[in-house]
Every structure is written in C-alpha cells, then in structure tokens.
Amino acid sequence: MTYPYGQLPDLYPEQEALFASAAATYARYRPGLPDAAVRLLADVLRGQPSQVLLDLGTGTGQVPLALLSAGADLTHIEAVDVSRQMLHQASQALHPLLGHCTLTLAHAAADEYEPLATLPGEPDSGPDLITCCRSYHWMNGQAVLAMADRVATPGAAVAIMGDGSLWSHDADWTRALRELIQHYLGSERRAGARSSYAEPRRSYEQDLADSAFNDVTEHLFPVTRIWAPQEVLGYLRTTSFAGAGLFAERHQAFEDEALALLHAHTVDGSLVEEATFRVLLARRVGGAR
Template sequence: MTYPDVPFPDLPPEQEALFAAAAATYARYRSGVPDAAVRLLADILRGRSVPVLLDLGTGTGQVPLALRAAVPDLAHIEAVDVSQQMLDQARDALAPALDRCTLTLVRCAADAYRPLKPLPGEEAQAPDLITCCRSYHWMDGPAVLKMADRVAAPDATVAIMGDGSLWTLRADWTRALRGLIQRYLGSERRAGTCGSYSEPRRSYEEDLAASPWSDVTEHRILVARIWRPDTVLGYLRSTSFAGAELFGQRHAAFEDEAHTLLHTHAIDGSLVENAVFTVLLARRPGSAS
C-alpha cells in the first residue's frame, strides 16, 4: 500500500531530488545496518502483541528489511521518504519478505508525516519503534521529535542511528579521496545539486534532551568494513557529496583519478574502514523500557 498518490503539501523539492538519481546505486553499494544494532532494535519489539515500526528517511528500506528478518511477528511497517525512487527501491526489497506483515510507503518529509485514519472496524496502529538511520541530519530534528510524540505508542522508543560517511572517516585513504573530490568540486562539502551541506546547529543529544524523548541511552558499535576501489566508486555515486551529476562531463576523469588513488592506498586490493555505528535509544521519561 502506498499513500498518498502525490506527495504531502510543502515537500521541499530540493530534498525530494537529493538522492533520486542515485536510488538504485544506493541499494547496491550502501552498507547495511550492523547485526548488533539490529539486535538492539529487535529487543525493543519482542513481546509486543502487534509490533509496529515507523522508519523515517527509509531510503531503500534497509532498517525495515533487517527488522523483518529479526522480528518474525512484526505486524506493520510504515516507511517514509521524500524520494519516490527510494520508495520504489524499498518496495522491491521488502515485498518478497513481508508474508503477513503489512507495509505502507509514505512519500513526505519526516516532520510532515501523519498516520492514516483506520478503516471502520480496524484499530489504529501506533508505532512501537520509530527509527532514523543515517537520515536525521537531513531532517528538521525538533519537528520530527514532536511529530513522533504525537503518533507513537505510550511506551515507544525512538532510535537515531548512524556512522558518518567516507567523507567524515579519518583514514589516510579517505583523506586523500576527500582532497581529490574537493579539487573537482570545491572545498565545501556538497549537498547534491542544491548547494553545500551545513552541519546541524545542535547535536542529536541536545535535540533529544529538549524533546519529549529525553530518556536516552547510547550504544556504540565498532564496525570494520572492507572496500575495494570499484565499490568505493559505486558508493560515491550514491552520495550527495560526490554523485555523478555534480561533476558533469568531468565525472569520468574524476573516477579515473580516484581509481588510481585508491589502488595506491589499497593493501592487497582492499581498503579498510573502521567506523563507530552509534545508536541513540530515546524514550519518554517514566515510560516502560
């Protein structure tokens, strides 16, 4: 099920277009959710009679797909994204895994989300878990947290998760790669074709502390990933800071230089990413954990 057939009003066009061109590449090259993080989220939903997930900024559906496998009795998934192309990828990934679980795909900005009214004879399905994975920094965070308070179950949990990107990773090979990108595109980190990326004015923790979701626990998961030069190039095509459209006719030249640079830094053809995947689990004070 998908609703509405057109976006909610006031969907920012620059956000809608940000990852649209890279949706298929994103599905192929972006790293999934670490197993330890999936277990944390699954533990929240276990024991619920009708567990419901609301995934904001779902992208290609990585979080709901991982939780569908980890929580066999997951009853309903609401997957929200501003990009129809991303939602199409999410539908293709999730449909074969649904079985009795129902799915609603919602094309809107996260803070504008509102649940459909239940049909006569049906009960409302308030989410027990609301997730933002590698997406919260693109959102109006305080507005999203207010929305979550309106729609979530009384004892729900909000999970904000992420691990940075190859732009922010501190390694010799990523510093060299970032320098090459900057030589082509300028010193500022790009945010698609709409301009430069601006860091959030407040940390996620500060947003949560000022929200109804101020009971927060942090989990830091060490992750080691192995890349090859060709998979790094595929990943870059899926990003807002080095997507092919940013380079125009110079993209092939950039990829040739990047491929040579990455091979220079690779050991036995491999490049290592040592990252920290952080999971912030937030609840309303006094709610059951």
C-alpha cells in the same frame, strides 16, 4: 499487503532530485546495519502486541529489511521518504519478506508526515519503534520528535542512528579521496548541487533532551568494512558530496583518477574502514523498557 503511496507531489523537488538518480545504486552500495544494532532494535519491539515500525527517511528500506531478515515479528511498517524512486526500491526489497506484515509507503518529508492509516481493525494503533537511520541530519529534528510524540504508543522508543561517511572517516585513503573531491568541487563539503553541508546547530542529544523522548541511552557498535575500489566509486555516486551530477561532464575524469588513487592505497586489493555505528535510543520518562 501494501497500502498505496501517500504521495505529496512536487513539495520537495530539490530533495527528491538529490536522491532520485541514485536510488538503485544506493540499494547496491550503501552499507547496511550492523547485526548487533539490529538485535537492539528487535529487542525494543519484542513483547509489543503489534510490533509497528515507523521508519523515517527510509531510503531503500534498510531498517525494515534488516528487522524482517532477522526474524522480527513486525505486523505493520510505515516507510517514509521524500524520494519516490527510493520508495520504489524499498518496496521491491521488502515485498518478498512481508508475510503477514502490512506496509505503507509514504512519499513525504519526515517533519511533515502524519500517519496515512491505522492498522486494520485497530484504530488506536501507533508505532512502537520510530527509526531514523543516517537521515536525521536532513530533517527538522524538533518537528520530527513532536510528531513522534503525537503518534507513538506510550511505551514506544525513538532510535536515531548513523556512522558518519567516507568523507568524515579518518584514514590515509579517505583523506586522499577527500582531497581529490575537493580538487574537483571546491574545499567546502557539498550537499547537493545548490548548497554546501552545514553542521547541525543543535546536537541530536539536545533535540532529544527538549522532547518527550528524553530518557536516552547511547549504544556504540564498532564496525570493520572492507571495500573494493569499485565499491567505493559506487558508494560515492549515492552521496550528496560526490554524486555524479556534481561533476557534470568531468565525472568520468574524476572516477578514473579516484580509481587509480584507491588502487594505490589498497592492501591485498582491499580498503579498510573502521567505523562506529551509534544508536541513540530514546523513550519517554517512565516508558517501558
């Protein structure tokens, strides 16, 4: 069962435009969650009578897709994103796996979101797990955590997750690639067509410490990814720092040069990324574990 989109049209045109053209490419080229991180999230939900997930900045639905694929007994998913195209991709990916689980797709910014519906027959239901995967840096974190406190069940957990990007990864091939991007787009890291990336003024840990979810544990999962050069180009098209629209008519020239650069750095046709996937798992003090 799927509830209708909760559409709030034209409230975030710049954010929506940033991701709209890349939605299908995002689903194909963005890395998923490590298995160990998925098991951690599934353990959080295990034992909850309803197992409700609220995924903020869901993108193509990677978090609920990973949990459903791992056999989590979810009864309801609320997937929130500013991009209708991303939500469409999430819907296509999740529908074959839903079974008895219901799904709400909410077109909204995470910090402005309010639940669209409670579970059928359960007026006091709320999420047992609230996740932000590679998305929290786009949000008003303090507002998101205040909303989470309003809607979550008493024993709920918040998981803020991510692993950086190929821009921030430190390897010979990523440094060379970053320099090539800067040659085309300037030295500052771009964050879409109209702005440059700015580091958050507050750390995620500071936001959590000032919220109701201030009982925090950190979980680190080493990840080795093997990329083919063409896969790196596909990934770059999904990013805010090297999306196709930033290059305009020079995008093909950039990709030709980037492909040659990447092939020059391959070993047996592959490029290796050694990353760390970090999960900040936060609960209210005294919340169930």
